[in-house]
Amino acid sequence: MAAHHDHKHDHDDAGGHSHSHAPANFGTAFAIGITLNLGFVLIEGGYGVVSNSLALIADAGHNLSDVLGLLVAWVASVLVKRPPSKQYTYGLRGSSILAALFNAVFLLVALGAVAWEAVQRLATPEPVSVGTVMVVAAVGIVINGVTAWLFATGAKDDINIRGAFMHMASDALISAGVVIAGLVIFLTGWVWLDPLVSLIISAVIVWGTWSLLRDSLAMSMGAVPSGINAAAVQTYLESVKGVSELHDLHIWPMSTTEVALTVHLVMPSGHPGDEALLEICHELEHDFKIGHATIQIETSESVRCALAPAHVV
Template sequence: MGSGHDHAHAHGPADHNRAFAIGIALNVGFVVIEAVYGILAGSLALLADAGHNLSDVLGLALAWGASVLTTRHPSPRRTYGLRRSSILAALLNAVTLLVAVGAIAWEAVIRLQDPGPVAGGTIVWVAAVGVLVNSVSAYLFVKGQADLNVRGAFLHLASDAAVSLGTVFAGAAILLTGWAWLDPVVSLVIGVVIVVGTWGLLVDSLNLALDAVPEGIDPEVVKAYLQSLRGVGEVHDLHIWAMSTTETALTAHLVIPGGFPGDAFLAATCRQLHDRFGIEYATLQLETGDPAHPCCLAPDTQV
């Protein structure tokens, strides 16, 4: 019985330190501006967007911290290092955004019952600044979206730009019509946009946290490949999961009646698993299928 490991390929997320630093700095400055003028203008839409942008700043900080932690070396206690922190950061980011949406929606419903005066002109120019800030920040994360954290940062910032653009139109409409109720309505629309943009991130990060097979990998296709290898009679106890938002691991038992085929077989198989399926860490246990010593993990229902 033997095992194969493939660690020949470079690991770790792409270096987005500069993008995270610039994105956080731009958004912190804009949050302060938006919150101050939201209070001065009596605009719930601006305050709601400021709260959303603040949650994005926290999300960017979490993602940045997680991207740093994933590069930490393994230890005797944490044998895979801290790679999984990137998945937890993405999940916490999504949950935080959804909680913020609940607060925005609650305040918007209350404001709809008694709309107050709103300074439409202030809303227009502050939101216009938001369009610029969020567009520039989102552009920094266009590349590297294979990483769930980077994709989350890009989607949030891009949706922020769209929301700010909508707020510009809402402010213009208030100036033209004087309808103060448009402000809380826009807040509700902002909430819907946030939920739509965040839901996919929540589902993906939750699936990875629960060791689901990462999107883009079909376990049946992987199993068929392993079964097609010369000398392999059976494949069982196959597991595929995410070690981080950018790295995938696999373990499997291969029944080879002819016995251990050599290190070249293991090296070639691990290399193909990486090149064809993007699986970075592959561990293969080899068995001969001796009926006197059956594998207790052979049934597919056994974990």
């Protein structure tokens, strides 16, 4: 990808395009997770109505939102592998970032609905069928726990997968809280614990979801991914033999797993050769996980593009 062709000056471009950081295939995990949760939504919602448990009904609603969240994440994981086109020259890699942002926002909205219902129920506590609540919630722990486990290996490196993982882990936590609340209600008769536990768990999940929202929002705005030290990248490039100055350094996420970089390197002694540029690209990928690097060589420090400020981003 060449930068700023409107100026006539000698330049060469080197592109590193390794795909070693492409997302793993979680298609089976998505299929299993969606099937299990859709079935559980029907069972839990029905028993929630029968047992008059807000916790079960709220958890069923949250599980339904998880099904939608898993569908969105699955679609994005497929779209991200679509080849580039004339209109979408990077393919549809950015869809994974949008899916992660959607999941973060949707999870918070769903939790807000749970909290609102819990507040209303706190004002007018109602008796619940404790035994039914505990059994159904225990099944929920297993289903959500297994589904979360399916996504655990990708949750660290891919925030789209992390969004799916957060949905399932949060549901497992809510179900565990429902079991505990049911046990305490059985022993004490404190029916107000049912909505109170929903509130407490919702607050805990909101706290854990904040990082997902923050990271996905930043990535959607083209920010440097949180795992990359932009200052260290700049320091490395400035240390390359023959570089007297650099400008227009940009680092941004192409997807939730791939990072791109463009930079202008001022090398008064001239072009260092393709082998040297390939070595730079290799170092960027190996040390900083930047797999798509485009480097423009300039021989004059006075060269600046009219529309681009002389600074490093």
